[in-house]
Amino acid sequence: xxxxxxxxxxxxxxxxxxxxxxxxxxxxxxxxxxxxxxxxxxxxxxxxxxxxxxxxxxxxxxxxxxxxxxxxxxxxxxxxxxxxxxxxxxxxxxxxxxxxxxxxxxxxxxxxxxxxxxxxxxxxxxxxxxxx
Amino acid sequence: xxxxxxxxxxxxxxxxxxxxxxxxxxxxxxxxxxxxxxxxxxxxxxxxxxxxxxxxxxxxxxxxxxxxxxxxxxxxxxxxxxxxxxxxxxxxxxxxxxxxxxxxxxxxxxxxxxxxxxxxxxxxxxxxxxxx
DNA sequence: TGTATTTTTCGATATTTTCCGATATAAAAT
DNA sequence: ATTTTATATCGGAAAATATCGAAAAATACA
Numbered sequence: 001x002x003x004x005x006x007x008x009x010x011x012x013x014x015x016x017x018x019x020x021x022x023x024x025x026x027x028x029x030x031x032x033x034x035x036x037x038x039x040x041x042x043x044x045x046x047x048x049x050x051x052x053x054x055x056x057x058x059x060x061x062x063x064x065x066x067x068x069x070x071x072x073x074x075x076x077x078x079x080x081x082x083x084x085x086x087x088x089x090x091x092x093x094x095x096x097x098x099x100x101x102x103x104x105x106x107x108x109x110x111x112x113x114x115x116x117x118x119x120x121x122x123x124x125x126x127x128x129x130x131x132x
Numbered sequence: 133x134x135x136x137x138x139x140x141x142x143x144x145x146x147x148x149x150x151x152x153x154x155x156x157x158x159x160x161x162x163x164x165x166x167x168x169x170x171x172x173x174x175x176x177x178x179x180x181x182x183x184x185x186x187x188x189x190x191x192x193x194x195x196x197x198x199x200x201x202x203x204x205x206x207x208x209x210x211x212x213x214x215x216x217x218x219x220x221x222x223x224x225x226x227x228x229x230x231x232x233x234x235x236x237x238x239x240x241x242x243x244x245x246x247x248x249x250x251x252x253x254x255x256x257x258x259x260x261x262x263x264x
Numbered sequence: 265t266g267t268a269t270t271t272t273t274c275g276a277t278a279t280t281t282t283c284c285g286a287t288a289t290a291a292a293a294t
Numbered sequence: 295a296t297t298t299t300a301t302a303t304c305g306g307a308a309a310a311t312a313t314c315g316a317a318a319a320a321t322a323c324a
Contacts, residue, residue, distance in 0.1 A: 005150060005154065005229065006150065008222065009150050009153055012148040012153070012219075013311095015144055016144040017311095018141050034271065045270085046271085046273085046313090046315075046316095047314065049272055049273085050312090050313090050314095052272095053272080067321080067322065068270055068271085068320085068322055069271090070270080081222055082218035082221040082222050083215065084218070086217055087214075087215045087218070089215070090140065090214050091140060094136045095136060097137065117269085149281090149282085166300075167301085176284055177300085177301075178283090178285075178286095178303085178304095179282095181301060181303080182282095182283090182284095184301095184302095185302080197291095199291080200291055200292055200299060200300055200301085202300080248299075248300060249300095252299085
């Protein structure tokens, strides 16, 4: 019968997490590559990967592969559920999210290969910038 | 700086929980007494009380005292944030939530004192109906 | 093929959360 | 005042989740 409730709870859990919410909100304006996300948020790349896995499981984002890169983005407009639409509206006003988006713009100005290369190493030098 | 993000995450966590989400959705159509909620959902009264505490902390519900009873309800319309509004819309379609609401109607047909008295004892006899 | 590069999965530990009986508090009724 | 009744809080064991380095897997290109 009904574990629709459980499904909804799982989707809520997916965003009840500082990094995952940041990532989701970061993607709302448009797709980004995985390593661009890691560089923008200054978190270990593996953490971004796990966050993306959850967001994908919850049906909030989709991915597109291009060469050796993976680009992720929020699901298309018409697939936004009421709750997700509201959440993105609300998150889009948070100062931290706006900061993140500004930083993403700077990162996007760089060449993708250079950003990805940087991410490999930088993680080990940014030990506490991790938490939200 | 900004831990608006953390605040939003806390609010999401508050509803990322089967019982708390059920309680919130149950209250959407209108206020109920605490023991009516416990009886409707067939969970220990202490669990309902803790669920309500979290929902209050998150700013989703308000309480009203009348005599020895406490009635709880969702915050007024105009205070609904986009995310909460969307969530209630979405939850309001779930079969389990509709079931719960139907059961609440039956419970409301009984006298409040009798329901409250029942709740005191019934909890210990419903060991596994608790989850979701 | 082999090698370099990007992303995902795994493992181990630390932290947080859940759950509910027992008990405390508060407010009415006697 | 004492008792009853409704709700809140506490305790603490069990379960779930977070974290991130290390290793694996996947992909392009030489």
